Amino acid sequence: MAGRIELIALEGLPLIAPGDDLAALIREALARAELVLRDGDVLVLAQKIVSKAEGRLVRLDGVEPSAEAKALATQVGKDPRLVELILRESVRVVRAGPNVLIVEHRLGLTMANAGIDQSNVEPGCALLLPENPDASAARLRAQLAPEGLRFGVVINDSFGRPWRRGTTGVAIGAAGLPALVDRRGEADLFGRPLQVTMIALADEIAASASLLMGPAAEGLPAVLLRGLDWGAPESPASSLIRPPKEDLFR
Amino acid sequence: MAGRIELIALEGLPLIAPGDDLAALIREALARAELVLRDGDVLVLAQKIVSKAEGRLVRLDGVEPSAEAKALATQVGKDPRLVELILRESVRVVRAGPNVLIVEHRLGLTMANAGIDQSNVEPGCALLLPENPDASAARLRAQLAPEGLRFGVVINDSFGRPWRRGTTGVAIGAAGLPALVDRRGEADLFGRPLQVTMIALADEIAASASLLMGPAAEGLPAVLLRGLDWGAPESPASSLIRPPKEDLFR
Numbered sequence: 001m002a003g004r005i006e007l008i009a010l011e012g013l014p015l016i017a018p019g020d021d022l023a024a025l026i027r028e029a030l031a032r033a034e035l036v037l038r039d040g041d042v043l044v045l046a047q048k049i050v051s052k053a054e055g056r057l058v059r060l061d062g063v064e065p066s067a068e069a070k071a072l073a074t075q076v077g078k079d080p081r082l083v084e085l086i087l088r089e090s091v092r093v094v095r096a097g098p099n100v101l102i103v104e105h106r107l108g109l110t111m112a113n114a115g116i117d118q119s120n121v122e123p124g125c126a127l128l129l130p131e132n133p134d135a136s137a138a139r140l141r142a143q144l145a146p147e148g149l150r151f152g153v154v155i156n157d158s159f160g161r162p163w164r165r166g167t168t169g170v171a172i173g174a175a176g177l178p179a180l181v182d183r184r185g186e187a188d189l190f191g192r193p194l195q196v197t198m199i200a201l202a203d204e205i206a207a208s209a210s211l212l213m214g215p216a217a218e219g220l221p222a223v224l225l226r227g228l229d230w231g232a233p234e235s236p237a238s239s240l241i242r243p244p245k246e247d248l249f250r
Numbered sequence: 251m252a253g254r255i256e257l258i259a260l261e262g263l264p265l266i267a268p269g270d271d272l273a274a275l276i277r278e279a280l281a282r283a284e285l286v287l288r289d290g291d292v293l294v295l296a297q298k299i300v301s302k303a304e305g306r307l308v309r310l311d312g313v314e315p316s317a318e319a320k321a322l323a324t325q326v327g328k329d330p331r332l333v334e335l336i337l338r339e340s341v342r343v344v345r346a347g348p349n350v351l352i353v354e355h356r357l358g359l360t361m362a363n364a365g366i367d368q369s370n371v372e373p374g375c376a377l378l379l380p381e382n383p384d385a386s387a388a389r390l391r392a393q394l395a396p397e398g399l400r401f402g403v404v405i406n407d408s409f410g411r412p413w414r415r416g417t418t419g420v421a422i423g424a425a426g427l428p429a430l431v432d433r434r435g436e437a438d439l440f441g442r443p444l445q446v447t448m449i450a451l452a453d454e455i456a457a458s459a460s461l462l463m464g465p466a467a468e469g470l471p472a473v474l475l476r477g478l479d480w481g482a483p484e485s486p487a488s489s490l491i492r493p494p495k496e497d498l499f500r
Contacts, residue, residue: 166450
């Protein structure tokens, strides 16, 4: 591991609209900051701007809620059209209560509201997660990095957690780095094999970038993390999803 | 929010023993690195070195397992003396299965093995969490920081999570900063009130420092985070614990 990491928020990105060339806008922001990508760099992008560029914005007034969505909307106290979108994006309702709707997203993520969000989104609209965030990360990585660069892209989102208050940044997409690091077989300081053998590296990266992004009107949806040293093989963010048979909290 | 954060691992800390003056050792490590504490600095310390300095090391051969501990040890496949220690530190077993024992710690933390750990610990011993990690953080903060400095201390540990594989750094103690930031009432880019209103700032700090600490033999249990801008009032890590009445996953 390197002894120093730097996190740099990219300034001056415009509001992203459907069809925008996100890689080109990032390239311009990097150039403005006089940053040239180097080995050990990770670009962290807020889910919101990736979703917007990919045209995942839905107008609520075109959504017809089903009977199931209407009933659930009453239970949780949300707009039935929003609940309809949440159900369409999900495979299972995990928990529902006043102001809380936690589902298993079709991507396998267990999360509130299927990641559908109305903050920092045009009024009357809702924003869905990217169709395939790992693929989005891989595409952006290919567009941004010269071949052979040890460079990663992480797409983060804010997740709540059981048992703990507040949200943290979590990786929903990743490319070019090990989202999950398996350290089985390595020894501790006393030569004893490690018990905790898996590290959610991409989640720690996502959380660190969230320190600079902020959730409100900061408008800093892209952060460059510099100086990370990873030796493990590449794995996507989907490798962070716990398989149902290992899951004690379904 | 500031546009840049730096994370610096403090090198050359010795193996910590019971009774060691941790603040003095940190002060020496800062001096060796020619680092002078400044506004916006956060010192993140691995739980392990705080626990060791506080003498929370227990010899397993002096532990007499109860009948309950023996039965549970068979179920989960762990040392009955370790399970006895876990039960003594806990108020409730949350989930038990092969190689998994998740409990509610007396501090309110829901975590594996009550945070008791044998890696990087002398053979034949187990290490308990600090008696009161928020108080430990506050004490270290008072010992390290000149009066009036906007300086935080976070004690982190590695937690597994439901639904997601791998561990991330989580804050079990904090002082001098808002562990939980309440942003209710702030507006988004379109002037709409924010829906996600609470940020687990100390958990994001803990996770970012874990990127440098590593879990194995790196021996980098102290990281200085530099450049964070927090406006919210101070709150301890205990404020991150979700009250049972809000908890849908008990």
